[in-house]
Amino acid sequence: MKLEKFKDLIQSCNINFLIGSGASRPYLSTLEKIETLLTEVNKQNPAKKKLIQASLYSAYCKQVIFPNLKSQIDNYKGSNMVKHIQYSDVLKNYCNLLRTINKIVLLRHNNLLTKQINLFTTNIDVFLEKALEESGLEFNDGFKGKINPVFDLSNFQKSYSKTSSQYDNVSEIPVFNLLKLHGSINWELNNDDQITYSPLLGQVDKVMTELDIIPSKYLLEITNDSKYTGLVDEADKIENEFDFTKFLSQYNKLLIVNPTKEKFQRTLFDEYFYEMMRIYANALEKQNSILFVMGFSFADEHIKHITLRAANSNPTLQIIVFAYKKDDVEKIKVEIGSFRNNNISIIDAEEFVKSNETDNDKIADRLKNFDCQSIEKEVFSKIKELIGAKQK
Numbered sequence: 001m002k003l004e005k006f007k008d009l010i011q012s013c014n015i016n017f018l019i020g021s022g023a024s025r026p027y028l029s030t031l032e033k034i035e036t037l038l039t040e041v042n043k044q045n046p047a048k049k050k051l052i053q054a055s056l057y058s059a060y061c062k063q064v065i066f067p068n069l070k071s072q073i074d075n076y077k078g079s080n081m082v083k084h085i086q087y088s089d090v091l092k093n094y095c096n097l098l099r100t101i102n103k104i105v106l107l108r109h110n111n112l113l114t115k116q117i118n119l120f121t122t123n124i125d126v127f128l129e130k131a132l133e134e135s136g137l138e139f140n141d142g143f144k145g146k147i148n149p150v151f152d153l154s155n156f157q158k159s160y161s162k163t164s165s166q167y168d169n170v171s172e173i174p175v176f177n178l179l180k181l182h183g184s185i186n187w188e189l190n191n192d193d194q195i196t197y198s199p200l201l202g203q204v205d206k207v208m209t210e211l212d213i214i215p216s217k218y219l220l221e222i223t224n225d226s227k228y229t230g231l232v233d234e235a236d237k238i239e240n241e242f243d244f245t246k247f248l249s250q251y252n253k254l255l256i257v258n259p260t261k262e263k264f265q266r267t268l269f270d271e272y273f274y275e276m277m278r279i280y281a282n283a284l285e286k287q288n289s290i291l292f293v294m295g296f297s298f299a300d301e302h303i304k305h306i307t308l309r310a311a312n313s314n315p316t317l318q319i320i321v322f323a324y325k326k327d328d329v330e331k332i333k334v335e336i337g338s339f340r341n342n343n344i345s346i347i348d349a350e351e352f353v354k355s356n357e358t359d360n361d362k363i364a365d366r367l368k369n370f371d372c373q374s375i376e377k378e379v380f381s382k383i384k385e386l387i388g389a390k391q392k
Contacts, residue, residue: 001320001345002355006379007386009318011108013290015101016283018303019121019128020296021064022324023094023372027086028125029063032299033224035259040228048235052220054244055231057251058211059222060259065185066208068125069201093372094131098176100380102137105174107387115174118283122182122300124256126201129186132176139176143197151187151195153275179276181303182257189255195272203253210247218242277306284310284317293321294375297328298335308339315341322370322379323348349374356382 021030034056041052066072067087076084105115119128132139140156143149156177180187188198218241220234257273284291284307291307298304298321310317323329326348333346349367357363367378 001347001352003379003382003386006320007383009290009320010104010383011110011387012113013288013318014113014116014118014283014286015105016118016289016291017120018291018293018296018307019119019123020294021123022295022297024090024123024125024127024295025371027083027090028067031060031064031259032297033226034060034063034222035299037222037226037228037231038259041231044228046232046235048232048238048241050244050248051218051235051238051241052231054214054242054247055220055222057248058214058219061207061211061251064125065204065254068185069204069208090372091127091131091134093376094127095135097372097376097380098128098131098137099135100376100384102135102174102176104380104384104387107384113288115172116177117174118177118179120179120181120280120283122180122296122303124180124182124185126184126186128178132178137176138173139178141178141180149197150190151197151272153272153279156279179279181273181276181280183255183273185254185256187255189253195255203250203255207247207250207254210250214242214244214247277302281306281310285314286317287314288316289314290318290320293319294370294372295324296321298332304335308336311339311341311343315343317341317343319344321346322375324371325369326350352378 021028038053038056041049041056046052067076067083073084073087076087101117105117121128129141132141140158142151142153142155144152144155156179158175185201185204186198187195188203190196218238220231222231280303283289296303298307307319311319321332321344323332323346329346329348336344336346347370349370352370353364353367363378367374
């Protein structure tokens, strides 16, 4: 797809993003292996289910959850500079992307469209909150209040305006709605069953404390080559099973949807998650909307079905999927299956280069894969330039 086409779509559409775990790489791992294994464990219900679950949750915590703690980030600064640089780079990439999108919305000439940008994400990490705050951008994350912020869905209906000091001119300014479809590690439940904001990730700390108590010999090693049958065999070899009750109890207090294929079942029974899925569906049903998908493979059955239903029922919806590498294109096509309105485009770096490279701009020298950094630099920054040039 040519950049001019991207520019025209952004100029005339309500803007939505669907951001998956791939956008936080390489600092945080993607969940494909753990998700598959947890799903199998829950389905098969093996004899030492708690041991296998605890081992998988342990791997999930160490790869995705604990690295968000300030103590962990500070430790990396002194002991693992590679990891710390990865953290800084990922945060910077998010900041750059959000600033560029903000500028595009300010520059575009269509005043009939709202200046709200919906950021739907399945990520439970806190990169987007940090990036929005560090960038000084206006955003709604669903929380209301300063001393004890409480989650309130009505926040996502707000728009922001500024008044000039001299002439009282009022103009709408861009605002990002951050909707975390699978919950977040900075959410906690208070005694009134309200979701509250936990900037220090208190519940995560409690989970880490309980995990630290468990001797490593009682946990299975989880690798990219791990298979369900292998985990069952290894679990059977451990004679004296540790009591994982406290660890699993603290882990289950995290307000996140577990990384399993059955996550849809939980969202049906949890009002907050269900309502956010409804907001996602409604956003895609709006006339002249666009959804940019990045770091997301469509392996999530629930979100996939909502997205496809919207694509089939709303011909004015355009969905642009950035595939991380060329091999991912076919996998995503298989996951998505058939759709009727020809309004889903799956783009990899190679195809993008073919459509946009010129003698003066050798994109192939810079663009190998579509990650957060390259999507910002080679797509949205260029769109910003095109829109800005048209206004001169």
